[in-house]
Amino acid sequence: MGLLRRCLHILLCTALFAGSTALSVLAVANLPGHEWLLRGALLWQDPAAAAVVTWPVPQQKPAPEATSAPEPVTATEEASAAVQEPQGTATPAPAATPEPAATPLPSAAPDIENPGSIRAEQFGQGSGDGYITLNAGSIRNYTSCSDADLRSAVSTPSLPFDVEVDSDEPQVLILHTHATETYQTWPDLIYDPDFTARTQNTALNMCAVGEKMTQVLNEAGINTLHDTTLHDSPSYTESYDRSYATTQAYLEKYPSIKVVLDVHRDAIEDSDGTRVKPLCTINGEDTAQVMIIAGCDNGSSIRLPNWRLNLRFAAAWEEAMESRTPGLTRPVMCAYRYYNQDLTTGSLLIEIGGHANTVTEAIRAGQYAAEALAVLLGGHLD
Numbered sequence: 516m517g518l519l520r521r522c523l524h525i526l527l528c529t530a531l532f533a534g535s536t537a538l539s540v541l542a543v544a545n546l547p548g549h550e551w552l553l554r555g556a557l558l559w560q561d562p563a564a565a566a567v568v569t570w571p572v573p574q575q576k577p578a579p580e581a582t583s584a585p586e587p588v589t590a591t592e593e594a595s596a597a598v599q600e601p602q603g604t605a606t607p608a609p610a611a612t613p614e615p616a617a618t619p620l621p622s623a624a625p626d627i628e629n630p631g632s633i634r635a636e637q638f639g640q641g642s643g644d645g646y647i648t649l650n651a652g653s654i655r656n657y658t659s660c661s662d663a664d665l666r667s668a669v670s671t672p673s674l675p676f677d678v679e680v681d682s683d684e685p686q687v688l689i690l691h692t693h694a695t696e697t698y699q700t701w702p703d704l705i706y707d708p709d710f711t712a713r714t715q716n717t718a719l720n721m722c723a724v725g726e727k728m729t730q731v732l733n734e735a736g737i738n739t740l741h742d743t744t745l746h747d748s749p750s751y752t753e754s755y756d757r758s759y760a761t762t763q764a765y766l767e768k769y770p771s772i773k774v775v776l777d778v779h780r781d782a783i784e785d786s787d788g789t790r791v792k793p794l795c796t797i798n799g800e801d802t803a804q805v806m807i808i809a810g811c812d813n814g815s816s817i818r819l820p821n822w823r824l825n826l827r828f829a830a831a832w833e834e835a836m837e838s839r840t841p842g843l844t845r846p847v848m849c850a851y852r853y854y855n856q857d858l859t860t861g862s863l864l865i866e867i868g869g870h871a872n873t874v875t876e877a878i879r880a881g882q883y884a885a886e887a888l889a890v891l892l893g894g895h896l897d
Contacts, residue, residue: 623703630705633871634785635794638804638845640837646846649830652837657850658811665849668823669830675821675860676773676828678892681736684771686892689729689778690742691721692758692855693751696780698874699792706790712782712870717743719874724867724881725778731885735894740765740772759855766858774828774861774892777854780877781806781869792871795842803868803880806845807833810852817853824860832863835887843883 624630640646640653647654647666656665678686695713697720699706714720722743729741744761747754762775783791793804809829812819819825826849833847856862865884868877889896 624701624705627705627707629708631708632789633704633706633792634789635792637795637842638793641846649834652833652844653846654830654833655846655848657848660811665826669827671827674828674831675824678737678773680893682738682771685738685740685769686771687732687737687739687774687776688742688762688765688772689725689739689776690744690758690761691725691746691779692754692777693747693779694721694743694745695748696721698780698868698870698872698877700874702873706871715745715748721778721780723874724877727878727881728778728885731882732889732894735889735896737889737892737894755855762855762858773859775859777864779864779866781866783869790871792869793845794872794876797840797843797883800879801876802843802883803872803876804845805836805843805868805880805884806866807847808852808854808864808866809847809849810854810856811849813851817851819853819857821860822856825856825862828861829863831891832888835891836884839887839890840883843880
């Protein structure tokens, strides 16, 4: 091998003096690690040739792969992956909803020019004329029906429907006509007047509350579906028409559904613009108060022939919530409201807090409301 290398060196020298590019390439081709000789030789003999030659890249052993921690999964990604439908069911493709608790809240409000004020108030139960007192909680009568008429409607202890616990078929549907309604994202008692209190972020709007309620009910054996359609986006107008169509589609696909809950939040303000957040304390934690709305047939524009059955359900849920968590509820509102409550005898609208509550307070309220409903429907809680 040494003799061969010496011969090739001699050949290279001869090629250099002879001006032969071909001989130079031939000589260096068999001299591993000596590409620099060929570069120099060609540059001396023919600079143009040296410029166009493609030089071989010395092969190297591949570097060992670096060992690193896996890419972190964001809270939203992790929560979205965890969302699953109850076994044996599928919705008409609602969007996956992030887990509400995955959204951290700022510890303080940002700098706001001319902020508005917020005050907290715990709304109590009513009694006397215009109220129907229940075993726990009450109903506020906003109709021309007599209090005795409403009291008679809710005197029957049984629900107007039967729910099958641990069923493979859906029993409850939760949706949001005004899904983009949202809350405060900081605990400070000020708000940004330029913020409309609406967002398409499902981790911060009504979908977050509905997801918590759905989770509680499913874990209690009440097969529940959650539709996260933003019925009020991009247009607020006719949002109830769109949620009506959504509900009808679910009921046609799943005739087993008995209960339809339209989950909203309220918006309460004083005359001076101060926003009011309905608030109570449960287990030492600030919690938004909730209010059920049950519509009443007015004989003309609002056609709810079974409104008394819906009101019976509302009264039973009110009693269950107020018995388990005193102070959680405001009186049930029975008024001339429609809210698509003619579709089932278990159709109700529930306001979870208001636009001055925080997301955390609202989600906590949704959890307590759903736990009481699970017990009322015969579910099992841990």
